[in-house]
Amino acid sequence: MIDIILKDMWSPIAFILVLVLTALVAYMFYSLGNPAYKRTKHKGEPFISGNAPPKDVRLIHVGGDNVFWGFTHALRKYLDPLVKGHTGILNDYVYWMVITMALVLIYVYILI
Amino acid sequence: MSLDLVNASPAFILGIPLLFAFLTPLADRISKELRDAVFMIGLLLTVLFVAVMSYEVFTAEGWAYVFGAEETGEITRFSFFRIMFVADGFAALATITVAITALGAGIYSFAFMEGQSGMEKFYTLFLLTLAGVNGMILTADLFNLFVWFEVTSIASCGLVAFINYKGKSVEAALKYMFISVIGGLFLLLSIGLLYGEYGILNYFAIAESVNGGVVDRVALSIILVVLAMKASSVPMHMWAPDVYTESPGAVTPFIAITSLGSLFVLFRILFVVFRYSVSTAALGGLLIILGLLSMFVGVSMALKQSDVKRLIAYLSVSQIGYMLLAVGVGFSTLENGDYATFGALALEGGFFHMINDGVYKALLFLSAAAIVYSTGTRNLNKLGGLAHRMPYTTMFFLIGGLSIAGIPPLSGFSSKLLIYKSIYLYHPILAIIALVVSIITFALIGKVFYNAFLGPDLGLSKGEVPTTMLLAMGILTAVVVVFSLFPNYVVAEIVVPAVEALGVTA
Numbered sequence: 001m002i003d004i005i006l007k008d009m010w011s012p013i014a015f016i017l018v019l020v021l022t023a024l025v026a027y028m029f030y031s032l033g034n035p036a037y038k039r040t041k042h043k044g045e046p047f048i049s050g051n052a053p054p055k056d057v058r059l060i061h062v063g064g065d066n067v068f069w070g071f072t073h074a075l076r077k078y079l080d081p082l083v084k085g086h087t088g089i090l091n092d093y094v095y096w097m098v099i100t101m102a103l104v105l106i107y108v109y110i111l112i
Numbered sequence: 113m114s115l116d117l118v119n120a121s122p123a124f125i126l127g128i129p130l131l132f133a134f135l136t137p138l139a140d141r142i143s144k145e146l147r148d149a150v151f152m153i154g155l156l157l158t159v160l161f162v163a164v165m166s167y168e169v170f171t172a173e174g175w176a177y178v179f180g181a182e183e184t185g186e187i188t189r190f191s192f193f194r195i196m197f198v199a200d201g202f203a204a205l206a207t208i209t210v211a212i213t214a215l216g217a218g219i220y221s222f223a224f225m226e227g228q229s230g231m232e233k234f235y236t237l238f239l240l241t242l243a244g245v246n247g248m249i250l251t252a253d254l255f256n257l258f259v260w261f262e263v264t265s266i267a268s269c270g271l272v273a274f275i276n277y278k279g280k281s282v283e284a285a286l287k288y289m290f291i292s293v294i295g296g297l298f299l300l301l302s303i304g305l306l307y308g309e310y311g312i313l314n315y316f317a318i319a320e321s322v323n324g325g326v327v328d329r330v331a332l333s334i335i336l337v338v339l340a341m342k343a344s345s346v347p348m349h350m351w352a353p354d355v356y357t358e359s360p361g362a363v364t365p366f367i368a369i370t371s372l373g374s375l376f377v378l379f380r381i382l383f384v385v386f387r388y389s390v391s392t393a394a395l396g397g398l399l400i401i402l403g404l405l406s407m408f409v410g411v412s413m414a415l416k417q418s419d420v421k422r423l424i425a426y427l428s429v430s431q432i433g434y435m436l437l438a439v440g441v442g443f444s445t446l447e448n449g450d451y452a453t454f455g456a457l458a459l460e461g462g463f464f465h466m467i468n469d470g471v472y473k474a475l476l477f478l479s480a481a482a483i484v485y486s487t488g489t490r491n492l493n494k495l496g497g498l499a500h501r502m503p504y505t506t507m508f509f510l511i512g513g514l515s516i517a518g519i520p521p522l523s524g525f526s527s528k529l530l531i532y533k534s535i536y537l538y539h540p541i542l543a544i545i546a547l548v549v550s551i552i553t554f555a556l557i558g559k560v561f562y563n564a565f566l567g568p569d570l571g572l573s574k575g576e577v578p579t580t581m582l583l584a585m586g587i588l589t590a591v592v593v594v595f596s597l598f599p600n601y602v603v604a605e606i607v608v609p610a611v612e613a614l615g616v617t618a
Contacts, residue, residue: 010520010525010526010529010599012520012521012526012596012597012598012599013597015520015521016521016597019521057497057567057568057569057570058496058570060567060568061496061497061567061568061570063492063493063495063496063562063563063567064418064491064492064493064494064495064563065418065492065493067559067562067563068415068555068559071415072415072416075412075415078412079412079415079416082409082412082413082416083413083416086350086353086413088350088354090286090287090290090291092350093287093291093348093350093351094290094291094294096347096348096350097291097294097295097337097341097348099347100337100340100341100347100348101298101333101334101337104333104336104337104398105329105330105333107394107398108329108332108333108336108390108395108398109326109329111391111394111397112324112329112332112390112391112394112395112398
């Protein structure tokens, strides 16, 4: 079974060879580019609707909670109660263990 | 090496860390260098005996080591009344996982903990935890399991609270201690029930006696819940993010490995003790439920985290879910014809994922600790641009992160592929859920990588971490790479013997 799944379906060595080949093809296209192009000091700076980028680099980097904000905001009705349930209170941790034990006891008694 | 030394290797795997745990404070009285050397020798000798035991198991066959037997390896009718250690494929898989993580965390500790006072106590606690986890894995005696469970809990609580910052680590340790004590007492209750019923504590002897009666069911439920709690399965996972976040960075992977050790013990007890006295389909269903909850809740909570260690801690909870799910599917097929079709594959995927998870999770926690070491913050809202000054840590984190997300060609992908394939045949919806969780995991790793390492250099980092810390992460990375490049070999030589050791054949 393993032979079928891993040997016939998945070969990491072949995958890496394909990656290397792809990189070589990409490099070939890259090397076809304009050789007269020169890097400028503005390369890599963010484009903010034509406004000059801020000098403070901390204002350029959008990170932390802003990443995936839209995704987590859209899921807030699911995520907020979940976060609220994680109270950090030790009593609650024990409650959850005892409640789970009771449920598992019922499950095991009835079904197993 | 004589044959007796090989046969007694399970005892040495425990005895050496126990001995060296109490040698390090003595060595500290002479010099700090000697103390460090004694700790490292103890650690390396333990790893060596894990290698010796595993090599013997993989090349010959497993055996039971009975303490106090007149001849090493001898099994008599009195053996079941003595403490027995089992050296088989499953124990080898588990102890290899623990050994790799312990080696990484141990080497990492040298530089990370430099300047801390009371380091002789730190090393003692470290080696006691190592002995405790290995004891839990190797023993085939329920009361002995309780003893090692307590040793692990007490020693690892000490490790969690070792560096106190505004009382947060002490609070985390207190929570861990309390929940572990409650769990330990429940475990003792279940052991007492089984002992009262059958008058014996050996796994194999109890397996011949259990009949699925009320006492057996109560004991099974308690053991399952306590070990699942210790493995940080949802909904009993809440202690884990607190503990993983506040523990010293060098030992966080080691604390996490105690959770994985509990999972190994849970699977051993389910397969060896209760397999023939319960409905495996229903019990497997219970593991599947716990697995799905862990996967989904773990990754959902990770979405809301802005603390890098806490985020990885929730991903760790999520990964535990994959193992519960895969082994649950495998366990549920034991009584029907599906075992040969996909049950064995599910078990192999689950066990392969356990060793993978142990290694890449350790790598991720150590990379996160390197971030904290270099910048002094865990807050993703403040981090950025670390790749400019920490190129090696960036590479290590990327490899660990892509592996936990199951991105080819890394090791996490190989084990997840086995899991996807097998659980799809059990029920397609399970495979879809597992895939969705993997995609979110990838997104979260991308979030951490982008936040912490990419972007302009914010000047937060003091530079790359010391060489020993890089060496530790390098060792774990090398293991991830080897597992990634040769998954067939790992599965055939390490994982399949572990499945067969649990007495299941296709």
